[in-house]
Amino acid sequence: MVKKYKTNKRKHTSGTKKEQTKRIKYIFVLSVLLIFSVYLFAIIFNHFISGKKNNVQATVNSENIEIIRDYIEPNEYSRPQKKLKKVKGVVVHYTANPGSDAEANRDYFNNLKYANAGKDRPVYASSHYVIGLKGQIIQCIPLNEIAYASNDRNKDTISIECCHEDNTGRFNEDTYNSLVHLTACLCEEYNLKKDDIIRHYDVTGKDCPRYYVKHEKKWNSFKDDVFRYMENNKSD
Numbered sequence: 001m002v003k004k005y006k007t008n009k010r011k012h013t014s015g016t017k018k019e020q021t022k023r024i025k026y027i028f029v030l031s032v033l034l035i036f037s038v039y040l041f042a043i044i045f046n047h048f049i050s051g052k053k054n055n056v057q058a059t060v061n062s063e064n065i066e067i068i069r070d071y072i073e074p075n076e077y078s079r080p081q082k083k084l085k086k087v088k089g090v091v092v093h094y095t096a097n098p099g100s101d102a103e104a105n106r107d108y109f110n111n112l113k114y115a116n117a118g119k120d121r122p123v124y125a126s127s128h129y130v131i132g133l134k135g136q137i138i139q140c141i142p143l144n145e146i147a148y149a150s151n152d153r154n155k156d157t158i159s160i161e162c163c164h165e166d167n168t169g170r171f172n173e174d175t176y177n178s179l180v181h182l183t184a185c186l187c188e189e190y191n192l193k194k195d196d197i198i199r200h201y202d203v204t205g206k207d208c209p210r211y212y213v214k215h216e217k218k219w220n221s222f223k224d225d226v227f228r229y230m231e232n233n234k235s236d
Ligand SMILES: [Zn+2]
Pocket: 092, 093, 094, 149, 200, 206, 208, 209
């Protein structure tokens, strides 16, 4: 009886070893699958979140355009909350402040309510978007409100301020690419034509955006780039 018991036990033990190997394999495969699932979930989740944070209702682009929404607080000098009823154009500007980045320009607009305190001639200024030196896009004002950027055309245009590195006012590659991308999205969204993309200069004769006032050809090729971009990224 004892012998039999021992034999059985040995058999049982060797069975357990096989089972253990199987179990280890099983656990290994399961772990790999689990890690893969978590990874996949993270990608999908991240895509979903950034998709929510982004979007200018951008049907034109296959990749989502990333826009940081950091609206300035309502105030009479930069965000009067007047309705922008119809969008008939996009106006491009330069900050005229070499080396300053998007965040600083956004904060400047936001702080006008303090900076203007006690001034006889307060400054009224803002922009729907500011594009930074690394190509980051900050939206300062919702698209159904006017900005104080383009004088007589505030009432029917979206404004984009671009940062620049030096006095020439030339946009660096990152800033330029984001400008093309954003302008294309806005043209698609509001069904705008090439001639609806204008410079501040075209409204008032102001030297803004300087480099593209001085270099008419560069300005025209920018507009071509926008429409080429739209063509290449049509979603249908
Ligand atoms: Zn301007």
